[in-house]
Amino acid sequence: MGITTTMNYWLMKSEPSTFSIDHLEKLPNQTTPWDGVRNYQARNYLRSMKKNDHCFFYHSSCEVPGIVGIVEVVKEAYPEKDQSNPPTWYCVEVKLIQKFNHIISLSELKKIDKLQEMILLRRGNRLSVMPLQIKEWEVILKLSN
DNA sequence: GCCAACGTTGGC
C-alpha cells in the first residue's frame, strides 16, 4: 500500500469471429496471449505496455463494432513463439477484468464530444493497439454503467 | 528515395 504507480490505458481490437470477449471468458484463468499483431506501430505499443495496465477490449469488423469489456496486462511483451526469422513480433498476456453488460458501440463513442481526439475515431485509423488518454478512459468507463 | 501496385483493415 502507499505505492503510487502510473497506470497506462489502451484499446485493443479483435475480430469477434476470430477471438471475442466470450472466448476469453471461457479460458482457464480468463487469460490469453494477445498475439497476431503485425503492425510496427502496434507492436511498439505492445512493447511499452506495463503489468497492471488496463485495456478496453474492442470488437471490430462485426455487426456492432465497439468496446465490450476490460482486460489487464498480466505479462509484459515477449516474442511470439516459433519465429525463425525477422522481424520479431511480440505479444502480451491479458486477463479479463470485466465484461460489460452492454456494448459501448462505435457509433455511441462518435457522439461524445470529449472523445473526438481518440485515435480510434481518427479517420482511416487501422491501429489494432492504441493508447488512451486517462480522461478518455474515464469518460468511456462511465458509459459502461 | 520515389512511387505504383498490391494487400489488409474495418466501417458501412
Added chain:
DNA sequence: GCCAACGTTGGC
C-alpha cells in the same frame, strides 16, 4: 460486398 485509407513491397 464495397470501398476508402493505410501499410508494405519492390522496381527503378
